[in-house]
């Protein structure tokens with residue numbers, strides 16, 4: 001049997017990013033020992049607000065190239081509110097990585113786990129299982145400060161641009177239809193909803209037009225449409241009816257946090273950012289300055305992002321062992337909640353970062 005070896009570029013970043021990355025690597029190692037068949041070779045790269053404070057640049061020299069040479073990039077969290085550029089924006093080298101490596105498909109799964117808090121009283125909230133597919137290189141983030149693309153920027157006026165392009169949008173919608181199909185094959189609903197504001201903006205009308213064009217190649221996949229304001233309402237009113245929601249960058253940024261709140265909070269919000277030749281995996285949360293150094297962070301968002309990374313590597317390299325390790329991590333999180341063995345402090349439980357990590361390793365090593 002071939003043993004695949006994958007190079008993983010690791011950027012722990014700031015605050016709890018460091019702790020949740022360490023937790024993730026420990027869990028992935030345990031899963032890998034269980035399934036065998038592949039190895040992970042890690043290279044740590046330095047970047048973030050702390051690095052900027054010390055060195056005056058937000059990423060170490062050569063680190064962007066090294067990230068591009070890896071099979072996958074894993075990132076903890078970047079940013080500290082006290083560290084800012086002169087224009088008031090924060091340190092965000094990860095936006096450049098998305099841009100440079102064309103990581104257009106931001107996959108943000110939202111799932112209700114047993115015994116985890118649910119904000120909605122309706123019992124159907126137990127069935128929440130959806131994905132926000134957030135385009136991650138253009139949209140309203142195209143003119144984010146990190147890219148220095150503002151058209152008008154002075155002390156009296158600033159304009160940011162919402163950019164939609166045909167090549168990226170075609171790839172995004174194709175990704176969405178394929179993802180919906182994959183979820184249906186795994187027992188899910190298999191529906192793709194185009195979330196936009198096509199009634200008002202030409203950029204969004206183009207986004208929807210391209211959605212319809214690409215749909216022709218996926219006649220087996222159910223599709224529908226929501227304006228983003230109505231989608232926000234439906235995410236609170238009936239999130240169990242949603243499956244894959246494809247949307248532009250800023251809408252996806254906001255909706256995925258909203259949806260994450262429905263199933264417990266940011267500590268469960270995993271994220272994959274996938275392009276044609278590169279991919280970056282990170283929890284959707286930030287550096288959580290209010291709990292730095294307290295061993296209170298829930299590492300599961302990062303760990304589930306690590307599982308997405310194994311799934312991605314497995315699919316891309318046709319490596320069943322690696323994909324199986326990813327599924328083992330996901331199943332173990334589910335089983336850990338079902339058995340009351342995972343009780344993160346984020347949910348009022350008694351387990352800090354280290355305790356959750358150790359228990360999860362126990363569960364996946366000996367699932368009985």
Ligand SMILES: NC(=O)c1ccc[n+]([C@@H]2O[C@H](COP(=O)([O-])OP(=O)(O)OC[C@H]3O[C@@H](n4cnc5c(N)ncnc54)[C@H](O)[C@@H]3O)[C@@H](O)[C@H]2O)c1
Nearest residue numbers: 077078079080081090266267285286287288291297298346
């Ligand atoms: N992708 C990224 O790296 C990323 C994403 C968002 C924010 N940020 C940066 O992080 C810093 C803090 O931002 P913020 O406070 O708006 O968002 P945040 O996600 O860091 O924290 C928001 C709230 O959620 C809690 N929280 C977040 N992750 C948690 C976890 N794993 N376990 C338990 N609780 C958790 C925090 O304690 C806080 O109360 C800022 O500098 C911001 O720019 C970075």
